[in-house]
Amino acid sequence: MTATNPQNSVKHMKWWGWGVEGVAFHFDDKPKFAPFVKKAVGLDLTKNNPPKVQDFSQLTIPAAKVSDDLLTQLKGAVGSEYVTSDDEERVVHTYGKSLRDLLRVRASDLPRVPDVVVYPGEEDEVQAIVDLAVAADAVLIPFGGGSNISGSLEPPAAETRTVISLDMGRLSKLIDIDEEAGLARxxxxxxxxxxxxxxxxxxxTVGHFPDSFNHSTIGGWVATRSSGMQSDKYGDIADITRGVRVATPGGPLVLRPLPSTSTGPSVREMILGSEGRLGVITEVTAHVHRLPDERVILAYFFPTFDAGLEAMHDISLLDFRPSITRVSDAGETGFTMATAKKSSAGQAILFKVLQRRGWDLDKMCLSFIGYEGTKSHVSRQQAEVKEIVKKHGGIGVGKGPGVLYDQKKFDTPYIRDFLLDWGGAADVSETAGPWSNLKDLYYNTIEAANDAYAELGVDPGWIMCHLSHSYHSGACLYFTFAFAYGDQDPIPMYDKVKGAIQQSFIDNGGTLSHHHAVGTEHSPWLAQDISPAGTKIMKGLFAAVDPGRNFNPGKITG
Known part of the structure; x- marks a missing residue:
C-alpha cells in the first residue's frame, strides 16, 4: 500500500518503488516497446515472467532504538499522534528512490533505519525537535517527499545513536503572496x-517542475539545489529562492527576501544544497510569476544530436528565454518513440520525406521547445526559433508530440520500476558543462559507459542522453543508462557503470551533478569538482554549525 501516517493526511510513495499504488507502467498498447527493450538491453518481455510481488512482511527490520524519555519529549513537542515507530513508516523514511535504494529495500538490506518518525505541524515544533535532538545527541534527518536519488536520506549504517526522521509533510501551506514584489512565503x-x-x-506559479515534481517538496528542492523542466525561463531553485527560515541549534536562521545584498559570503547560498547538514528548512520565500496568457510546447526533429546541440546554443544567445529547451540524442529519441502508442499515418509519411532528403532515421533527434507569455511574445519566440532550427537542418513537427510530452513528463520513473521487476537495472546521471566542450563531454561519457559494459561482459548495455537546461555559458546533459543483470548482483555492476559516467563528467569539464545533489552517491567526486580546498571549506562550515554531527551526518563531505 501507499504509506500514510494513520493519524494525519501525509502520504508517501510506495516503500518498494516510485509513485503511488495503482499507477504503473505497462506496454500492452505500445507495440514498439518490447522489441526496443530486447535490442537495447537483451530483456525479452514476451516471456511469461510476471513482475515480482512486493511483500512487506518478508522484510527484516531492525528494532527501534529510542529511549522512553526522548519519545516522551518528542510527543510533548508535537503531540503523541504525530510520533510513530511503525515499521512501514520507518522503512519508507530510510531510503530515497535511486536504483541502489530500490535494490536494497527490495532485498531487505536495511542495516539502519530511522528509529522514530516525527511530523511537526508548525515551525516552533520543528525548532523544538531540533533542540531535543541536539540535547539527546540524536541524529536528525529531514524528510520531504522521499524522491532523492543521491543517497541524501539514509542513516549511516554504523550509526549507534537514535535516528529521528523529521517528516515535513504537515507544513504544506502557501502562507501569503506579496503581489507587488512577486514573492510567496x-x-x-x-x-x-x-x-x-x-x-x-x-x-x-512558481514555475519549478523537476522530474520529481509530483512527489517532492520546495524544502527538498532548496536542500538539493534542484532544477526544473522550465528553468530556462524561471531559473533553477537557486534563482527562485530569495529568503529562507531554517531551524538550527539554538534558534532559527532567518534570511529576508531581499532582491540583492552585499553582506559578505552568502548564507543563502550555504543553505542551498546543504541537504540538512546545517539545519531544517521550515519556510521558503520564492519568486512567483503571473500565469502566462499562452503556453505551448512544440516538437522538432534534427538530423543529428550535434545539430540539435548547436541549435540549443544559438537559442541560448537570443534576447528572450524559452521555457524549455530540450533535445534528445538518437538513443533517447528511439526510446521515446518506443513508449508511444501506434504510429500515425502522418508520422510514417514524414519519415519517408526525411529519408528522401537524405536523413538517417537512426541518427534523428527529437527536440521540445516551450514558449510562454503573451500571444505576441510567444509568436515572436516561435518565429526566431524556427529560423534557428532551419539553419541547423531541423524541422518543426507541431504541437501534438509536445502535448504528449507535457502529459507524460513525470512518468519515466515508473518505467525504471517496471524494468527492475523484469531484471533490468536503470538509473540516471546528469552534469553541466560549457558549450565549448559539451560535445566532448557527451561523446566521451557515452564511450566511458560502453567501456564499462564491455569490462563487465554486458552485451548489450544501454546509455542515452538529452540536453535539458540551457544557460548563457553551457547546458545540462542528462544521461540514462540501463542493463540486464540476470543472476548477478546488480549493485557492483551499477557501481562500475555509474562510476565510469561520473568520472567522465569530471575528466571532461563537467560537474558531478547539475541538480540531483551530492548525498553519498556523488561525494567521492566532490574534491575533484570543487578542489580539495573547497571541500575543506565545506567541512569547516558543517563542523562549525553542527559540531556533534547531529544533522544528517555523512552527506556531501562524508
Whole structure:
C-alpha cells in the first residue's frame, strides 16, 4: 500500500518503488516497446515472467532504538499522534528512490533505519525537535517527499545513536503572496502539485517542475539545489529562492527576501544544497510569476544530436528565454518513440520525406521547445526559433508530440520500476558543462559507459542522453543508462557503470551533478569538482554549525 501516517493526511510513495499504488507502467498498447527493450538491453518481455510481488512482511527490520524519555519529549513537542515507530513508516523514511535504494529495500538490506518518525505541524515544533535532538545527541534527518536519488536520506549504517526522521509533510501551506514584489512565503513541506494548486488559484506559479515534481517538496528542492523542466525561463531553485527560515541549534536562521545584498559570503547560498547538514528548512520565500496568457510546447526533429546541440546554443544567445529547451540524442529519441502508442499515418509519411532528403532515421533527434507569455511574445519566440532550427537542418513537427510530452513528463520513473521487476537495472546521471566542450563531454561519457559494459561482459548495455537546461555559458546533459543483470548482483555492476559516467563528467569539464545533489552517491567526486580546498571549506562550515554531527551526518563531505 501507499504509506500514510494513520493519524494525519501525509502520504508517501510506495516503500518498494516510485509513485503511488495503482499507477504503473505497462506496454500492452505500445507495440514498439518490447522489441526496443530486447535490442537495447537483451530483456525479452514476451516471456511469461510476471513482475515480482512486493511483500512487506518478508522484510527484516531492525528494532527501534529510542529511549522512553526522548519519545516522551518528542510527543510533548508535537503531540503523541504525530510520533510513530511503525515499521512501514520507518522503512519508507530510510531510503530515497535511486536504483541502489530500490535494490536494497527490495532485498531487505536495511542495516539502519530511522528509529522514530516525527511530523511537526508548525515551525516552533520543528525548532523544538531540533533542540531535543541536539540535547539527546540524536541524529536528525529531514524528510520531504522521499524522491532523492543521491543517497541524501539514509542513516549511516554504523550509526549507534537514535535516528529521528523529521517528516515535513504537515507544513504544506502557501502562507501569503506579496503581489507587488512577486514573492510567496511557502512552508517547506509543500509538494509540487499542492503548491501549484494553491498558487494557481490566485493566478500565480512558481514555475519549478523537476522530474520529481509530483512527489517532492520546495524544502527538498532548496536542500538539493534542484532544477526544473522550465528553468530556462524561471531559473533553477537557486534563482527562485530569495529568503529562507531554517531551524538550527539554538534558534532559527532567518534570511529576508531581499532582491540583492552585499553582506559578505552568502548564507543563502550555504543553505542551498546543504541537504540538512546545517539545519531544517521550515519556510521558503520564492519568486512567483503571473500565469502566462499562452503556453505551448512544440516538437522538432534534427538530423543529428550535434545539430540539435548547436541549435540549443544559438537559442541560448537570443534576447528572450524559452521555457524549455530540450533535445534528445538518437538513443533517447528511439526510446521515446518506443513508449508511444501506434504510429500515425502522418508520422510514417514524414519519415519517408526525411529519408528522401537524405536523413538517417537512426541518427534523428527529437527536440521540445516551450514558449510562454503573451500571444505576441510567444509568436515572436516561435518565429526566431524556427529560423534557428532551419539553419541547423531541423524541422518543426507541431504541437501534438509536445502535448504528449507535457502529459507524460513525470512518468519515466515508473518505467525504471517496471524494468527492475523484469531484471533490468536503470538509473540516471546528469552534469553541466560549457558549450565549448559539451560535445566532448557527451561523446566521451557515452564511450566511458560502453567501456564499462564491455569490462563487465554486458552485451548489450544501454546509455542515452538529452540536453535539458540551457544557460548563457553551457547546458545540462542528462544521461540514462540501463542493463540486464540476470543472476548477478546488480549493485557492483551499477557501481562500475555509474562510476565510469561520473568520472567522465569530471575528466571532461563537467560537474558531478547539475541538480540531483551530492548525498553519498556523488561525494567521492566532490574534491575533484570543487578542489580539495573547497571541500575543506565545506567541512569547516558543517563542523562549525553542527559540531556533534547531529544533522544528517555523512552527506556531501562524508
Amino acid at each position: 511557502i512552508q517547506a513541506g509543500a509538494q509540487g502539485p499542492d503548491l501549484e494548486e494553491q498558487l494557481n488559484a490566485r493566478g500565480w
